[in-house]
Amino acid sequence: MKNRDPSITEEGNAAKRQRQAKMQAHVRRQALITKKRVDLDVEDPDDERRNLRLEGHALTSYQSSVEHVHQQPRATRALRAASRNDPWECGVLHFMCGGSLCGSQFQGKHWTHLAGFDTEEKFAPSFERNNKGGKLVKFDVLKRSAADFRKVLDYHKRRRNFVSKPGARRRLLLVIATLECGPASNANSAKTAKQRRLKKIKAKFFYRDAIAKYKEFLQEAEKDHNVFAVHEFLATKWVVAMMKKELPDATFITCHGQIHEDRKRVYAFQRAEGVPNFFLDELRKRVDAYGQKSAAEALEDIGVAVPPFTRVATGCWTKKEWRNENKGRDPRRRRLQTICKNGYVMQYYKSARAKKTFRQRRLAPEALLHLRSAGCDYEYSFAPSDVQDTKDQIVGMGVSLVIGAAMRAAFERYFEPDLALLEGVAFGKS
Numbered sequence: 270m271k272n273r274d275p276s277i278t279e280e281g282n283a284a285k286r287q288r289q290a291k292m293q294a295h296v297r298r299q300a301l302i303t304k305k306r307v308d309l310d311v312e313d314p315d316d317e318r319r320n321l322r323l324e325g326h327a328l329t330s331y332q333s334s335v336e337h338v339h340q341q342p343r344a345t346r347a348l349r350a351a352s353r354n355d356p357w358e359c360g361v362l363h364f365m366c367g368g369s370l371c372g373s374q375f376q377g378k379h380w381t382h383l384a385g386f387d388t389e390e391k392f393a394p395s396f397e398r399n400n401k402g403g404k405l406v407k408f409d410v411l412k413r414s415a416a417d418f419r420k421v422l423d424y425h426k427r428r429r430n431f432v433s434k435p436g437a438r439r440r441l442l443l444v445i446a447t448l449e450c451g452p453a454s455n456a457n458s459a460k461t462a463k464q465r466r467l468k469k470i471k472a473k474f475f476y477r478d479a480i481a482k483y484k485e486f487l488q489e490a491e492k493d494h495n496v497f498a499v500h501e502f503l504a505t506k507w508v509v510a511m512m513k514k515e516l517p518d519a520t521f522i523t524c525h526g527q528i529h530e531d532r533k534r535v536y537a538f539q540r541a542e543g544v545p546n547f548f549l550d551e552l553r554k555r556v557d558a559y560g561q562k563s564a565a566e567a568l569e570d571i572g573v574a575v576p577p578f579t580r581v582a583t584g585c586w587t588k589k590e591w592r593n594e595n596k597g598r599d600p601r602r603r604r605l606q607t608i609c610k611n612g613y614v615m616q617y618y619k620s621a622r623a624k625k626t627f628r629q630r631r632l633a634p635e636a637l638l639h640l641r642s643a644g645c646d647y648e649y650s651f652a653p654s655d656v657q658d659t660k661d662q663i664v665g666m667g668v669s670l671v672i673g674a675a676m677r678a679a680f681e682r683y684f685e686p687d688l689a690l691l692e693g694v695a696f697g698k699s
Contacts, residue, residue: 358440359684360383362383362444363384364445364483366392367663368392368651368662369385370667371673372385372673373647375676376647381402382403384403385404387408394654404425410482415488441684448500448502476502476508476512480512483498499539501535501536503534504533516539523535528556529564529604529605530607544679544680548676551675559671562643563601565601568600568632570639575600578618579600580596580597583613584614585610589629592626608637610665611665617629634661638663641664641670642670644670646678
């Protein structure tokens with residue numbers, strides 16, 4: 270009797286092998302790029318040793334169909350040849366940039382700094398010193414229109430010879446948006462319940478309006494560029510919920526600590542599927558490479574004495590009277606609280622049992638910058654004209670340099686991956 274089941278015939282087996290071959294590239298892509306939330310949420314046991322906790326939120330099913338989400342095309346020999354003849358170049362824009370600690374890590378032949386946008390021009394010397402070729406523009410995001418943004422963008426594209434050319438397929442644009450944390454930060458806590466309610470209402474209006482403006486600017490830029498975006502903001506629950514609602518095409522990564530700081534922040538990667546997983550990998554690499562050095566050891570490396578029994582308190586949420594009676598954190602055993610504008614205060618005690626300090630000293634912004642530079646790829650330096658208040662604001666408002674370094678490396682892997690490893694896996698705009 271003839272076998273009616275084609276799956277066990279030679280023809281059926283051949284058809285099965287063909288189907289498996291067609292799915293192979295897709296399976297590899299899914300394994301490397303689109304991880305499920307259950308995989309991202311499982312903490313690596315080594316992360317405790319790294320003093321780093323990471324949490325990822327993968328794209329949901331409806332998000333992959335959102336307009337402008339770039340997916341990687343197949344890496345073929347033709348694409349390799351085209352990449353050599355027409356190498357990719359990415360312009361960088363940074364909103365609410367301050368001195369742009371994050372942007373300072375985007376260096377190399379593929380990166381072109383166009384402009385940074387901030388309401389205060391005093392950050393210009395340090396911004397332009399560390400973001401090579403970029404110019405700081407006085408630009409209030411909430412008060413400007415898409416037409417205003419277009420004028421500024423076109424001017425700086427011409428200035429940097431970044432104007433799109435016919436057939437130039439790989440001219441890209443990266444937008445970094447570091448949302449001001451002040452409106453929702455505990456560092457600006459109100460004292461009474463009424464003040465806290467009013468503060469939260471004002472903060473919600475601020476973030477709502479800022480996100481709406483960013484969306485307008487991205488849509489304007491997408492008229493003549495492939496646009497990718499990264500947002501950094503506080504991990505406050507209502508802020509995260511608002512961002513998830515307003516940015517349905519984004520993947521969210523929560524980072525609970527950044528080497529020497531307990532700095533809980535959320536990073537939303539928009540318009541690029543797969544970059545967040547590369548970001549996690551690059552961040553872990555840099556934290557591992559930095560090693561087990563404590564904050565005290567890092568300070569001693571630059572000549573700051575940290576005698577026994579020293580504690581470190583934040584200068585933002587404490588007053589001298591409180592610090593006289595309460596101890597900060599042990600810099601040899603714990604990560605410190607996140608760096609804010611008022612920095613850190615060193616508390617000196619005569620013994621482990623002493624309850625009152627015999628001296629307090631505020632750390633210089635150069636020392637704070639050194640702590641925030643741990644794990645970076647490129648050093649950041651203040652401009653000679655910067656006064657102390659400007660330095661304090663640049664460090665306190667800035668993103669840790671290791672975060673910027675991991676972002677840059679993640680996008681470089683996305684735009685130009687190791688083709689020997691990722692043969693058949695996607696990259697760039699489809």
